[in-house]
Amino acid sequence: MKKSKTLGKVFVSLILLVVLFSVVGFSAAKSKSFKVGASPVPHAEILEFVKDDFEQKTGVKLDIIIFTDYVQPNLALADGSIDANYFQHEPYLLTFVKERKIEGLVCAAKIHVEPMGFYLKKDLKDLKKGDIIIIPNDVTNEGRALLLLEQHDLIKLREREDPLVATVKDIVENPYNLTFKELEAPYLPRTYKTDKNVVGAVINTNYAMEADLNPLKDAVFFEGAESPYANIIAVREERLNDELVKALIEVLTTDKVRNFILEKYNGAVVPVF
Numbered sequence: 001m002k003k004s005k006t007l008g009k010v011f012v013s014l015i016l017l018v019v020l021f022s023v024v025g026f027s028a029a030k031s032k033s034f035k036v037g038a039s040p041v042p043h044a045e046i047l048e049f050v051k052d053d054f055e056q057k058t059g060v061k062l063d064i065i066i067f068t069d070y071v072q073p074n075l076a077l078a079d080g081s082i083d084a085n086y087f088q089h090e091p092y093l094l095t096f097v098k099e100r101k102i103e104g105l106v107c108a109a110k111i112h113v114e115p116m117g118f119y120l121k122k123d124l125k126d127l128k129k130g131d132i133i134i135i136p137n138d139v140t141n142e143g144r145a146l147l148l149l150e151q152h153d154l155i156k157l158r159e160r161e162d163p164l165v166a167t168v169k170d171i172v173e174n175p176y177n178l179t180f181k182e183l184e185a186p187y188l189p190r191t192y193k194t195d196k197n198v199v200g201a202v203i204n205t206n207y208a209m210e211a212d213l214n215p216l217k218d219a220v221f222f223e224g225a226e227s228p229y230a231n232i233i234a235v236r237e238e239r240l241n242d243e244l245v246k247a248l249i250e251v252l253t254t255d256k257v258r259n260f261i262l263e264k265y266n267g268a269v270v271p272v273f
Helices: 002-031 040-058 072-078 090-100 139-151 185-194 205-210 243-252 255-265
Strands: 033-038 061-066 084-089 105-113 117-120 132-136 171-173 179-183 198-203 219-222 230-236
Touching: 033 040, 033 072, 033 243, 040 061, 040 084, 040 105, 040 205, 040 243, 040 255, 072 084, 072 090, 072 105, 072 230, 084 090, 090 105, 090 139, 090 230, 105 243, 117 205, 132 139, 132 185, 139 198, 179 185, 185 198, 185 205, 198 205, 230 243
Parallel strands: 033 061, 033 084, 132 179, 132 198
Antiparallel strands: 084 230, 105 230, 117 198, 117 219
């Protein structure tokens, strides 16, 4: 009989422990945050717009971590400091992981395109020999900028197996005899505005907007909505089917978000969903 009572007490204790751990586990899940790294404009603004929807849907706080460069968000994603990031297009991600020998970072969803624009302080017809044009220095965006200039006959590039990784060394025709200088993407708008020696710049829209440059009004020309450079949600591969990742994509790809993007950015940011 004593043995039976003892077993009964053990059984009750085990049940209480299971309940206790379940409650603690549930509370921990409810209190944890889902961290997404993002550029300030427009990525963080779009995430702020869906923040409450995400929290209502999952019970988990959406923690938006601001980055102002194109390197740290992927390093933070790779080392697990953040759960996802939203700042880049897929060609950049593929180039980044290849160059850095990082495995397991993948695209989870395509959200929008930010058309890259060419900004100029004078008319195209007034360009002259030696005029300085600044462009991004990261591999993918430099090639993208040069392709944009080639499409509008400012330069001609030699044929390459992968045109997306073209550099200034691949320019074979330069009818205006322009001088090209490469800078880190975040510094392009400020340099364009403040450096009197700089005549033109090819700038990513998110950085242009931070500097009050509107590609629709201020750019001489810019990429169309058909651009393949859609900005993505990137995650570690093992989290592709994570419920929180799926929830983030669901709240980002609604008619509500599409209308928000179109109204707020006046066509400078184009939804692709």
